[in-house]
Amino acid sequence: MAGSRLVVEKLSVGFGGLLALDGVSMSVARGEIVGVIGPNGAGKTTLFNVICGFVRPDAGSLTYCGVPLWRHRPHDLTRLGIARTLQGVGLCTGLTVLENVMLGAQPTLRSDIGSSFFGLWRSSREERLVAARGLEVLDQLGAADYARHLPSALPYAIQKRTALGRVLMAEPKLLLLDEPASGLSNDEMDELATLIRSLKDDMGVLLVEHHMDLVMSVCDRLVVLNFGQVIADGTRESVRANPEVATAYLGDEVHESAGKQGTSDGA
Ligand SMILES: Nc1ncnc2c1ncn2[C@@H]1O[C@H](COP(=O)(O)OP(=O)(O)OP(=O)(O)O)[C@@H](O)[C@H]1O
Ligand SMILES: [Mg+2]
Structure with missing residues (x-):
């Protein structure tokens, strides 16, 4: 499929007698934000884990950038150009926000962090370039003012931006977000929605998320899973x-969210 960042075809994963994914096909195009939603146990995390390489599928295929x-x-x-953020933040508490973000530029060297942070770069010039890029990324995320702070002293939303900044340093072609809204207040979630939309550019984004307001305001397309199967794949309106x-999942929640769309569609 031209312009596709990710194509998933007929993916099946069984755990014992249970089919967690049952012939799932979906895709994420370049510059597209796709949300994966569905009730508890629908298979969302399993799909995310297959794409990340944590879980081997029993059948089906994945294609990334063709x-x-x-x-x-x-x-x-990271080498492939795929970035993922997990539910927590996973920051290094002894490093500043900027230093944490800078680590994203040196993914293969992260294990060296115990020896010397500043030893990660071959030269001070390289380090300055990475720092400048880190500041750019933090600026894009609205967190440049916190660059010199230690993350533990900052609001959770800023810590999450720092974690996002770190993965963006690798300039991914596909960004996988697993429940990025967890732990955020409603206002912070609105800011996150705006932020995600501002990021996408030519990147593809796959968003697994429980918070319907965020999914409905941010995604170009939604894939709905139920009992391991895709029961809908389309625009927010069609879903x-x-x-x-x-019936499967959204119930009143989807209608509530539909009522709010007049204000959030432009995010
Ligand atoms: N490692 C595992 N071993 C056995 N069963 C599993 C395993 N991981 C997931 N499952 C089962 O597979 C099904 C799909 O689980 P999954 O975690 O992918 O759902 P989910 O859509 O992410 O649910 P939730 O909204 O609760 O996070 C569930 O029935 C779950 O119990
Ligand atoms: Mg899950």
């Missing part, structure tokens, strides 16, 4: 209007 993704492992992702989706 190339089959086969037997990859989580540590291959909202899909009775099977309403």
Whole structure:
């Protein structure tokens, strides 16, 4: 598929007798934000884990930027141009916000962090360039003012931006976000929605998220899973209007969210 960042075809994953994913096909195009939603146990995290290489599928295929993704492992992702943020923040508490972000430019050297942070770069010139890029990324995320602070002293939303900044340093082609809104207040979630939309550019974004308001305000397209199967794949409007989706999961929540769309669509 032209312009596709990720194509998932007929993916199946079984755990014992249970089919967590049952013939799932979906895609993320360049510059597209795709949300994966569904009720508890629908298979969202399993899909995320297969894409990240944590879980091996029993059947089906993955294609990334036109190339089959086969037997990859989580540590291959950065090299491939795939970035993921996990539910927590996972920052180094002894480093400043900027230094944490700078680590994203040196993914293969992170294990050296115990020896010397500043030893990560081959030269002070390289370090200055990485720092300048780190500040740019923090600025893009609205967190440049916190560059010299230690993350533990900052609001959780800023810590999450720092974690996002770190993965953006590798300039990914595909960004995988696992429940980025967890732990955020409603206002912070609105800011996150604006931020994600400002980021996408030519990157593809896959967003697994429980918070319907965020998904509905930020995603170009939604994939709905239920019992491991795709029951809907389309625009927010088509998903909202899909009775099977309403029955399976969204219920009143989707209609509530639809009522708010007049204000959040432009995010
Ligand atoms: N490692 C595992 N071993 C056994 N069963 C598992 C494992 N991981 C997931 N499952 C099962 O597979 C199904 C899909 O789980 P998954 O975690 O992907 O759902 P989910 O959509 O992420 O749910 P939630 O919204 O609760 O996070 C569930 O029935 C779950 O119990
Ligand atoms: Mg899950």
